[in-house]
Amino acid sequence: MRLQVPIAIGFLAGMFMIVQYFVPHPAFKTAYDALEEWVMIIGAFALVLGLQSLFQTHIDKIRRRREGYSYSFVTLISFAVMFLVGMIYGHRPGTLFDWLFDHVEVPLDATIFSLLAFFIASAAYRTFRARTPEATVLLVTAVIVMLGRVPIGELIHAKLPDLAEWIMVFPTVGAKRGILFGAALGGIATALRILLGIERSHLGGGR
């Protein structure tokens, strides 16, 4: 019973979502909107659990003086400041909350994002070492695409930008579509596995 009820609910909800995709009747639209609202409500409750987990993790880290516990102070203080400022002044444009978001949160995000440039360089260095025939093909293709996308490419050869464009439009798109087809088939099969109750590991049951 502990397994059957969740499987039945999952099956009915899943079948409804499939059927509503094909049925434009307003009754189905209303039911679909209601289900979406349910998900949002459940999400709001889960956020409380998430916050509990956040506090628990960091308070425990501070209490046990684990490595890097000082950062936990920063996290908890930052949370408290943003929470209080948001509650007192609101979060509309021009408020202190908005200012803190734009001048602290956004630059911090941008800093982490900018690391990507350095990581791309190190990853490209490792990948483009022509140690195997496949890596050589990759290296040559990448050089053509990179040169074809910058002005100097046209100076080297007038047809280089066209060749780069051809690589991007035909072989690349072909490979990407192959992956997408496979992913779509896998997604449907996984959904079917869960709907039929064949996969039960997420419910804590044997198969």
Added chain:
Amino acid sequence: MNTAISRQILALIVAVLVMGLVVSAAVAQPPFASESPAEEETKWFNAERTNVLVVMVLYSGIVIGCIYYARRREMYIRPIAGLEAVNDAIGRATEMGRPMLYVSGLGGISGIATIASMLILGHLAKRAAAYETPIIVPCNDPLVMTAEREIVHQAYIEAGKPDAYEPDNIFYVTSSQFGYTAAVDGIMLRERPAANFFMGTFYAEALILAETGNMTGAIQIAGTDMDTQLPFFITACDYTLMGEELYAAGAYLSRSPLLLAQLKGQDIGKILLTVAIITGVVLATVGVFAVPGLVVTFLSWFKP
């Protein structure tokens, strides 16, 4: 269990038949253009999605057929290198006495890639529990965290090690993309996990995470259906599950014949798609010289 599955399959067949009846009723009606807006609003079937329904029913039938076949005979399933390496990764972490890190991406609970990732986590946690190797799971969605806690807890119970389960190892970090990335990078540098798993939906943070893991010397296995992030994972990780392999992983790790049948169904689906693509190419080529209407009719079946 087989009786239960038969009942569920029967229920699905009934549901598909009901949908078929709806389709028949819709097809029997006059086309949209001749109806008033009020009639159009109360229609019971969107005829423009008939092709989607046909492909879905056909493919579902193939997968269900494979499941039935798997109950009677053993099937050969092609080996997937990335999944064969999972045991090595767990073994390495156990030998080194270090934890494993599992990242299920930035997708929400409703994303099918996240669900596939959670299924993989269940199988992985069961094996990790058997060796009493800690598994750290930082989450960026509270709903995913709640579900993953339950999955890992159950895996420890099934492995007979309920006392070894540490709920604090599965925790919520933040919903901010780069805040989450910074936190996971910090965990990799401080805790030095011996094995990193990146399974699910990833965006720009994919390479930042994988390169940081690479610097720490951890064995890394990634899997995603995001085609834009796959090259980064292939570059920085030891093994990468591409697209469909992510969805196959849960079944593959379980080694259950019924679940493995899904892989066979996927392969048959791919063969049919390949045949459709080749047919399209031939018709498009023929259409250049003669009968262009043939190509238009064929292609209209694959358009929304």
